[in-house]
Amino acid sequence: MEHVLRPIYQERASNAETLGIILVDKKQNETNVTDTFDKVLLVIVKDAEKAMMTKHYTFDYQKAVMHTITEKQLRKWLLIGSHRRLVDWLFNGKVLFDRNEFLHTLKMELKAFPFDGRKIKTGIQFAMLIRRYIEGKELFEQKNYLDAYNHVVDSLHHLARLSVIDSGLYPEVTVWAQVKRLEPAIYKLYEELILSDEPIDKRLELLFLASEFMIHSRTADGAQHILSVMKEQDAWTIQQLHEHKELSNYSKDLEVFIEYLVEREYIEVEAVMSKNEMIFHRYYKVGKQ
Incomplete structure (x- = not known):
């Protein structure tokens, strides 16, 4: 099927905005990696009107998908970890086009996994973990065990990704295979949750x-990470924190994370007078730990 797709990706390669093109083949028993498609064409461009464009193709009883994404969107997904198949595509896909060694340089960056990148990814994953843990515990205390179970599974996934990130690696699609090797204690917790004969509440x-x-x-x-950002100025409103370039990646989990850190005295709350004498604005600053 690759020869059929060749005119399609050659046309993209001739575009000055195109930085790289990768082809991913479906492997036996691993259809999830390619979203069930026989071929995945990943086209990375410098800039475009839309952050992502997708097209589907079919030929001779096979199907293919082409994702065209901007460099900004690519790096956001890699940072947040919301598109785990992407790492697999970048490392294991066949490079069809690489302008000025963009893909080669990117993969070297991913393998090096600089400390600053790890700090941001750790913070984002930890914030996600806190939300799922708090919500799951609340459901458990309400005796909504099946809903709590779902949250615990998610929180263990975040713990798993954190352990992989701490080891200087990127979490892959088969994250539990990585965790079994890197941090067996977390893997054992996961096994006990899903395989134990104990009642679900126990x-x-x-x-x-x-x-x-x-x-x-x-x-x-x-x-x-969040504390290093907050040291840039003395005190912050919640809106300022949401709008910060790096902290915006925490999205909906930011406020729950901040409250968790307030409770543990990593962050302090400063009451600032508002126009109404009876109510104060809530500002946040790094604690004195």
Whole structure:
């Protein structure tokens, strides 16, 4: 099918905005990596009207998908970790076009995984973990065990990704295979949750206790990025924090994360007078730890 797709990707390669093109083939028993398509064409461009454009093709009982994404969107996905297949595509796909070694340089950056990049990814994953843990514990206390179970599974996934990031690697599609090798303790927790014969409430109770310890031990690392950003000025409104270029990546999890860090005294609240004498604005500043 590649020869059929050749005119399509050659046309993109001739565009001055195109930085790189990767072809990914479906592998047996790994259809999830290519979203069930036989071929994936990933076209990375410097800039475009839309951050992502997708087209589907079919030929001789096969199907292909072409994703055209901007460099900005690519780097955002890599930062947040919301498109895990992307890492697999970049490392294992066939490079069809590479303008000025853009893809080669990008893959070298990913392998090096600079410390600043790890700090941001750790902070984002930790914020996601906190939200899922808090919501899951609340559901558990309400005896909504199946809903709590779902949140615990998600929180364990975030813990798993954190352990991989801490090891200087990018979480892959098969993240549990990575975690089994890198941090067996988290892998064992996951096994106990899904394989144990204990009643679901007992499994959840055990997992919340273990997770609480692991979260506590990782809080300083998880808070490192947001605290380093907040040191840029003395005090912040919540809107200023939301609008900061790096903290905007925390999205909906930012406020829950901030409140968690306030409770643990990593962040202090400063009351600032408003126009109404009876109410104060809430400002946030780095704690004195």
